[in-house]
Amino acid sequence: MSWWGKVIGGAFGFMLGGPLGGLLGATLGHGFDKGLNGIDLLSSDQTWQGGSQERVQAAFFTATFSVMGHLAKADGRVTEDEIELARQTMNSMQLDEAQRRTAIELFNSGKQDDFPLVEVLEQLKRECHRRVNLIQMFLEIQIATALADGDLHPAEQQVLMLVADHLGVSRGQFERLLAMVVAQQRFSRRGGGREAPVAKESISEAYQLLGVTSDSTDAEVKKAYRRLMSQHHPDKLVSKGLPEEMMKIATEKTREIKAAYEVIKASRKKI
Template sequence: MSWWGKLAGGAFGFMVGGPIGALLGAVLGHNLDKGLKGLSDEERLPPGDQERVQTAFFTTTFSVMGAIAKADGRVSRDEIALANSVMAEMDLNEEMRRTAINLFNQGKSADFPLDEVLNQFRRECHRRNTLIQMFIEIQLQAAYADGSLHKAEEQLLLHICKQLGIPEFAFRRLEKMIRAEAGFSGRGGGGRQAGAKPSGPTLEDAYAILNVSSDASNAEVKQAYRRLLSQHHPDKLVSKGLPEEMMKMAAQKTHEIRQAYERVKEARGI
């Protein structure tokens, strides 16, 4: 049974407590902490269990997305559209979609416990860096939904990265990648535009997506390509705790990486 199926069915053994559990419990109208206390230690699944991480990822993704959308002082139509497009890509059922919207709204509230949620999310991920990186990529797409990264959004994202143990140079690399992807993937600054058709990456975009310079050797380009494919492999990410519903997003990432590599190969004649 999926993480959501167990949650909806009242199987609290894998669930998280703390601020993430309180946040999810508030939007679902459940007392998750009470459910946890009713179980013996033998009945609980190990910390970091896949379903537990998937639940934390889903909850943190949409609530933090709301916080970032509010960072520049207002939530734009593009930012709401981006959140809706993520939900559409995940093909959420009505109950899950309603939960995601409520989490987004919780993140916009003045009393949203951002640091507490991030700290618990980092613990639940158990240093799974590729999973945390995917989380940041989604948040960057949200930040660029209105076409630009506002200063307040940038500062908040840097703070989020610091809380999650991601150095600034890694954030800048991901930011560059997301900007490049937006240039050719049919996204308008991070949000998908209805009817927009991908035109294929420019050579500059392709190098940015692969995170290599134009003077990198063919071997370095190939190595970067293989590393990125491995990091974004949908099955691998799900095994680490990405919700199954986000597999389509990971698959889109790998498609864009392949497009970028083909563009570089074409330019180099390899």
């Protein structure tokens, strides 16, 4: 049974506890903030090494949409672009009606003044337990939310840096991810380099998307490409705890990474 099936089916043995459990439970009308027998799973075992795949998937889903809502409100107002990105994320996940309602409620919970952002992030980090690629995917989704209106407000950047800090992502890693997502969005808007001939801007963005430069060697470009493809491989991410519903998001990212690589290859006439 999938993580969602266990949630709605009442099989709560894997359930979260802590603030993530509280958020998910509140949207469904259940008291998930405590584990079985009333034990708070977030604090009951400080050496705990992470939960089942279904539990990680539930945590990722819950944190993704609630933090998206918090980030959208960071600059003082939620724009239509940010709401539309949330809708697009839900559409790309092909959520059923119950899942969509839950995602919307989580998004709205994140907009509340008393949203426990730090506690949510700390629990997500614990649930993911060194699943670095999963953490990176989460942060990429949040960065895309902040950039939905085409501008990164200082308040949004501050929240993003806080998210990165509490998830154990270094400032240098965060800056590289930010540059990659910015380039990815611009590259995608130009048609993923599908123009003929390819615009110089698309070539520049393709390099930024892969995290390399025009001075990088062919071997360095190929290595960066293979690393990013591995990090965003849908099946690998799902095995680490990405909700199955988010496979299409990961698939789209690999498509854009591959398109960027093809643009660079064409511009160099080799590799």
